[in-house]
Amino acid sequence: MNDIGTHAAEQPKQGDSTGLDLLACVRAATAAPSLHNSQPWRFRIAARTVDVYADPRRQLEVLDPAGRELLISVGAAVFTLRLAIRGAGHLSDLKLFPVAAEPDLVARVSVGRPMAPTPAAEALVAAIPHRHTNRWPFARSVVPADAVERLADAARREGATLTVANPVSRTTILNLSQEADRVLRSKGLYRAELARWTSPREGRGDGVPMTAVGPWDALEILPIRDFGLLQPRLDRAAAEFEPYPTIMVLSTDGDTRRDWVSAGQALQRVLLTATWQNLSTTPISQPVEIPAVRRLLTDIRAGRWAQMVLRVGYGRPATATPRRPLAEVLLPDDWEEP
Structure with a gap:
């Protein structure tokens, strides 16, 4: 599969001058998996960037006292955000922990130059709404x-x-x-x-x-x-x-x-x-x-x-788990970490 980009209450629709709908990309990111479907992430949308924050209020203290699985969950959302931007026809730039004084600011994803998505990227984008954890028996067929x-x-x-x-x-x-x-x-x-x-x-x-x-x-x-x-x-x-x-x-x-x-x-x-x-x-x-x-x-x-x-x-179709509305995970532009 080809790379998707480069590394380094509902709100109104937010985009940029190129017509990219970053709100839709964030909505796709919220479909990422998380421990116990805790969805421990928050997002702040600017003109051409999305900041992705860990939400420590949703950390599972018994299972995950160090926050390792919390950050794995946030990382899954970061990848899905990058993928959604790539599927919308743009490269992206990723910076992890861009502000040392804000440890909960996990990633800053910036929109890069336009580039048509590859068929591989489009296939992954199409898979986003169909990815579900499957807790049912699988067929005895060997995975090729x-x-x-x-x-x-x-x-x-x-x-x-x-x-x-x-x-x-x-x-x-x-x-x-x-x-x-x-x-x-x-x-x-x-x-x-x-x-x-x-x-x-x-x-x-x-x-x-x-x-x-x-x-x-x-x-x-x-x-x-x-x-x-x-x-x-x-x-x-x-x-x-x-x-x-x-x-x-x-x-x-x-x-x-x-x-x-x-x-x-x-x-x-x-x-x-x-x-x-x-x-x-x-x-x-x-x-x-x-x-x-x-x-x-x-x-x-x-x-x-x-x-x-x-x-x-290979298993039977799995049931989707619910997702919180965007209003609960979007941060205002003037939000400051306490």
Whole structure:
């Protein structure tokens, strides 16, 4: 896939002299994935720039005390914003953490010169509204090698590494993931946090609705996040998931805040590339949420810090999760960080 650009209450429509609708690009960015669909981002639109802020009020303190997954989520939104600008016919310039005194200002995306989008960029743009986390069983079909290589190439283009687990390492990763899931489920604060982000309330613009939860894994192979933890087990059917899932580990060369944002950009490019290939995906974050388990997945000597585990395959269409209205994520031009 070709590069999309260069690195370095509803509001009225905002654009620039070229006719680019930056508000529409921000709306596309809000479709990015985030931990528990927390959507921890805010945007400020100027004439030809969009500032992307982390929203610490939406950080999950139990699962993500360091804010690593928060910045991965924001990074995914940054990539989607860049992609939307590219799809609208412009290059863009990216600066991470452009103002040292504003740590929550994660990225400044500036509109570059006009350039027609490539077919590859258009395909990724078209995939944005169709990318959904799939917590249902996948087919037992093998993911083709060329499809796997496209996913690995997508990660490389954003400075990350995507490694496919072989049968032995897959078993190890799944066992570690199950152990991490058991550790998390044993914590009362974790269960309470999970309950806050799983709500049956109609009209909620964030969190994970029960329609997106999926069934239990009858074989107990995959640690699908148990958003129904506080619901009676009989409310959810059990199903046999694929016994030999395709498991991939996304890693970065470092483990700084910049690396976390880069991991988010790589993750979203991978997910959209998978969607473009009619593949379903499930981020499995439990093993990277327990430090001791994450260390086992990290190869410091090789310079690879594990950031996310992914399950990839062919699955039934997944249910979309809600999004907050733009009025809740847009900042006024004169906003100053407290």
